[in-house]
Amino acid sequence: MRNIILVGALGAAAILSGCGGSSDDTAQFVPQEFVSISGKISNLNDTGEPDIFVEGVYSSPGDSLNPTTSTDSSGNFSLDVLKGDAVFLRATKDSFATINSAKSALNVNVSGLDIGMPTGDEAQSVIDTAFGADTTPLENVAWLVVDIEDENGDEVSGQTITSTVSPADELYTECDGTDSGLTATTGPCPSGRQSPMYIAYFNAAVEANIMVGSETQLAPIRMGEITYLEYETVAAAVGSFAAGQAKYDADCDDCHAAGTHDSILEIVKAGDLYDKGELLISDLSSLGGMSTVVDLTPQEILDLNAFLESVTIKP
Numbered sequence: 001m002r003n004i005i006l007v008g009a010l011g012a013a014a015i016l017s018g019c020g021g022s023s024d025d026t027a028q029f030v031p032q033e034f035v036s037i038s039g040k041i042s043n044l045n046d047t048g049e050p051d052i053f054v055e056g057v058y059s060s061p062g063d064s065l066n067p068t069t070s071t072d073s074s075g076n077f078s079l080d081v082l083k084g085d086a087v088f089l090r091a092t093k094d095s096f097a098t099i100n101s102a103k104s105a106l107n108v109n110v111s112g113l114d115i116g117m118p119t120g121d122e123a124q125s126v127i128d129t130a131f132g133a134d135t136t137p138l139e140n141v142a143w144l145v146v147d148i149e150d151e152n153g154d155e156v157s158g159q160t161i162t163s164t165v166s167p168a169d170e171l172y173t174e175c176d177g178t179d180s181g182l183t184a185t186t187g188p189c190p191s192g193r194q195s196p197m198y199i200a201y202f203n204a205a206v207e208a209n210i211m212v213g214s215e216t217q218l219a220p221i222r223m224g225e226i227t228y229l230e231y232e233t234v235a236a237a238v239g240s241f242a243a244g245q246a247k248y249d250a251d252c253d254d255c256h257a258a259g260t261h262d263s264i265l266e267i268v269k270a271g272d273l274y275d276k277g278e279l280l281i282s283d284l285s286s287l288g289g290m291s292t293v294v295d296l297t298p299q300e301i302l303d304l305n306a307f308l309e310s311v312t313i314k315p
Helices: 011-016 120-131 241-251 264-268 277-283 298-308
Strands: 026-029 034-042 053-057 068-070 076-082 086-092 108-116 142-149 161-163 169-172 198-202 206-212 215-221 226-232 286-288 293-295
Touching (some): 053 076, 068 076, 076 086, 120 169, 142 206, 161 198, 241 298
Parallel strands (some): 034 108, 142 226
Antiparallel strands (some): 026 108, 034 076, 053 068, 053 086, 142 198, 161 206, 169 198, 286 293
């Protein structure tokens, strides 16, 4: 899992919402009234940070029923929370930015969380890079940051983050942490991303459902604090022009043409398939000929689409 400047790898957000975390995470069903959450909190130098106050928050920070603990000299912590009650983790320390996770009800023990915690100055630097030097200071609004990875831990581009409560401002970042000007995530970043993939702020504390594709996490977004969410989503499948051309040549070329890929004499065949790739996506699972039917896999459909829609074969 990559380390980013604003929030190192707040696996708690993924774990508390049922999303897969790092390879060290373990889950074991327990019938008792409590479940445990344990892991390590590090600073952005990747060193375990001692004396961080960790609180399991059910409704409001500081409530008498909230379980609390502090990290040891190596940054490790363990906290028992009520089984089946929605809770989020809140990590605080003087001079550090306060970090919150998603809110969810747990029914299993969770271990191996890897939480990165920036100082207030480090967090403000990332915010200023993304929004500009005149951005509202960290402590004056409520912050949400989001990262999206696939099952291999690689950044997933082209994903849109939506919220049931509209933020005052939002942006998706380039690899260097600046505003991409786009409305979806960008990446991957070969040399590493310098900030989260998405940053937003709200002018008041809210509790909102944050959605990426079919996955939703409940985010307690608090004034002067950062709620970090991590999503795991399958990278969108893409087609290969070369593979599509090979499939076309093997199974379509005898009866059809494909733009400039074929000679002008071949255009008088059963029909030119250039710019017809979308039909494969929406209508076809097989190719039928005079005497044969060739079944298409989902990837072959994407490959044929990439070939037939390419401007390089435009007549």
